[in-house]
Amino acid sequence: MTPSLPTRAALQGLIVYAGFALIFLFFSAMLWDRGFLSAQNLTNIILQTAPATVLAVGLVFVLAAGEIDLSFGAAVALAAIVAAMVMRTQGWPVGVLAGLATGMAVGLVNGAIVAYARLPSFLVTLATMGVIAGAAREMSGLQSIPVTAEPFIALFGGGSLLGIPSLVLWTIGVVVVGHLAFRETRYGAHVLAVGDNPRAALVSGIRVARVRLSVLVLSGACAGLAGLLYAGRLQAARYTLGESDLMTVIAAVIVGGTALNGGRGTIPGALVGSLMMGMLSNGLILMGLSVSWQMMIKGLIILIAVAVSLREPNR
Amino acid sequence: MGAAGTKLVFIDNPAEGMTVGKDYVATVTSDRAIIGARTAEAMAAALHEKGKVGYIFHDANFPVTNQRDAAFLWNLKTRFPGIEVVAKAGMADPARIEDIANAMLTQHPEINGIYVPWTEPALGVLSVLRQMGRQDVRIVSIDLNEPAALDMAKGGSVSALIADDAYGIGTAAARAAALSLLDQKVDPLLVVGAGIVSKDNLVDGWRASLHADPPQSVLDALK
Numbered sequence: 001m002t003p004s005l006p007t008r009a010a011l012q013g014l015i016v017y018a019g020f021a022l023i024f025l026f027f028s029a030m031l032w033d034r035g036f037l038s039a040q041n042l043t044n045i046i047l048q049t050a051p052a053t054v055l056a057v058g059l060v061f062v063l064a065a066g067e068i069d070l071s072f073g074a075a076v077a078l079a080a081i082v083a084a085m086v087m088r089t090q091g092w093p094v095g096v097l098a099g100l101a102t103g104m105a106v107g108l109v110n111g112a113i114v115a116y117a118r119l120p121s122f123l124v125t126l127a128t129m130g131v132i133a134g135a136a137r138e139m140s141g142l143q144s145i146p147v148t149a150e151p152f153i154a155l156f157g158g159g160s161l162l163g164i165p166s167l168v169l170w171t172i173g174v175v176v177v178g179h180l181a182f183r184e185t186r187y188g189a190h191v192l193a194v195g196d197n198p199r200a201a202l203v204s205g206i207r208v209a210r211v212r213l214s215v216l217v218l219s220g221a222c223a224g225l226a227g228l229l230y231a232g233r234l235q236a237a238r239y240t241l242g243e244s245d246l247m248t249v250i251a252a253v254i255v256g257g258t259a260l261n262g263g264r265g266t267i268p269g270a271l272v273g274s275l276m277m278g279m280l281s282n283g284l285i286l287m288g289l290s291v292s293w294q295m296m297i298k299g300l301i302i303l304i305a306v307a308v309s310l311r312e313p314n315r
Numbered sequence: 316m317g318a319a320g321t322k323l324v325f326i327d328n329p330a331e332g333m334t335v336g337k338d339y340v341a342t343v344t345s346d347r348a349i350i351g352a353r354t355a356e357a358m359a360a361a362l363h364e365k366g367k368v369g370y371i372f373h374d375a376n377f378p379v380t381n382q383r384d385a386a387f388l389w390n391l392k393t394r395f396p397g398i399e400v401v402a403k404a405g406m407a408d409p410a411r412i413e414d415i416a417n418a419m420l421t422q423h424p425e426i427n428g429i430y431v432p433w434t435e436p437a438l439g440v441l442s443v444l445r446q447m448g449r450q451d452v453r454i455v456s457i458d459l460n461e462p463a464a465l466d467m468a469k470g471g472s473v474s475a476l477i478a479d480d481a482y483g484i485g486t487a488a489a490r491a492a493a494l495s496l497l498d499q500k501v502d503p504l505l506v507v508g509a510g511i512v513s514k515d516n517l518v519d520g521w522r523a524s525l526h527a528d529p530p531q532s533v534l535d536a537l538k
Contacts, residue, residue: 035421040447044417047446088532144438146462146532158445234442236462238435244410281411285418291374291407 027283049278050167051226055249056270057178058222061215066195066262067121072223074132075106076242079227084145084237092149100224107220111213136239144238156232179267195262255305322495324488335503340495343488343505345479350509351386357475361453365397366427369419373432374405412439431456434463468536478524479509
């Protein structure tokens with residue numbers, strides 16, 4: 001590591017905030033009379049991005065450790081379906097545990113293969129993505145499974161505490177815990193060290209394989225939680241949940257300032273990146289653009305944002 | 316394929332470039348015009364023929380949904396002058412439906428009925444209505460699914476689901492293939508009907524469409 005890296009990382013961290021502010025100002029100017037700035041709309045953006053933000057927190061750990069997880073979107077669907085099916089007969093607390101356990105089991109399989117069989121995580125999770133998506137389709141018979149347990153819906157979906165929606169509370173909770181674990185604990189330092197230089201990390205006594213395993217389990221756990229949040233919000237589980245989150249979340253994390261090749265990551269950046277993605281979708285729809293134009297503009301803005309935030313100095 | 320003696324029957328859309336009678340026997344589909352008409356009638360009933368409607372259409376080249384969407388709009392406009400379509404939005408990815416519904420209701424809070432092209436995205440609209448506490452907005456959509464039927468059974472936001480004779484599609488396809496194997500003449504386009512399923516006829520409507528009982532959760536909710 002060069003001594004100047006912290007300031008560069010700090011600068012890079014600022015880019016996402018600048019981008020966020022820029023897009024916010026643009027939509028505020030364009031849509032000031034079309035509902036963009038209403039409290040309801042801004043709350044909607046946070047509610048809509050809650051599962052993606054939770055997924056982004058998990059992905060920061062994975063990318064910072066120099067790995068990737070492509071299977072989290074499929075794991076979201078499987079976890080939601082398992083939770084919804086278990087809940088029907090065993091009650092909602094068991095359903096919650098089953099959903100989280102499903103996500104973590106996916107992460108454990110991914111992690112074990114990556115850490116101990118030393119296969120590239122890109123290929124491993126690409127393959128398990130297919131297996132998990134297939135399992136979700138098979139288990140649900142391609143049908144939507146209703147979720148009716150009121151306490152579950154309140155806790156993971158439409159409820160609120162002291163006027164704050166539970167989806168917002170989950171987002172804040174996961175971001176704060178994730179940030180503290182990433183920045184303030186030895187574990188977080190180990191993750192970064194493994195991503196920055198695995199050989200050096202190994203020499204300095206870090207259990208590299210265990211760190212690799214753990215980040216993928218963490219990502220799986222986040223997928224499990226995201227699945228519960230979807231199931232709570234929609235009051236249903238379906239095999240298509242999480243499908244479209246893969247690209248959005250990866251883009252959010254990268255735009256936020258986490259390095260695709262390990263050694264650098266930021267959870268507040270991922271949060272802002274995720275909100276930025278949500279704001280982009282929201283604003284483009286409010287502008288009344290057709291789906292085709294929305295896709296093109298969104299793609300271009302992501303490209304610009306990634307290009308700016310990935311222009312790393314002499315790595 | 317037709318030359319090899321294999322009899323091909325399409326459901327909904329024939330493959331492009333294939334000729335009926337030569338490459339394949341027939342196409343079996345639900346009547347999209349009827350579905351659109353029934354959906355408009357269900358919307359009119361839900362709003363007592365007076366209200367403001369948000370129209371969400373399938374923004375992709377897919378004849379089945381495109382024709383249903385168009386038929387709904389045309390029926391609504393020509394038959395129910397008391398109902399005004401105040402917002403239109405295209406949907407390509409059902410996963411984005413919540414964003415679309417949020418935007419629609421933010422910009423047009425006066426909406427009291429929403430048309431959704433099929434039930435999977437309807438669940439997203441339902442979720443948005445719950446988040447906003449908009450119990451006054453009615454949803455009308457197409458196809459049966461358990462969570463939407465459950466909401467309807469509980470007297471929620473879903474007013475009606477239009478269900479085609481799904482079982483009949485299978486029967487007609489099998490019959491067409493069999494007749495063709497016996498060298499009988501087969502009508503190249505076989506069309507089945509559709510009906511409105513609402514809370515009042517949920518059990519019968521489900522049975523008529525799928526030849527099966529509704530899921531237990533729906534039956535329990537109706538008790």
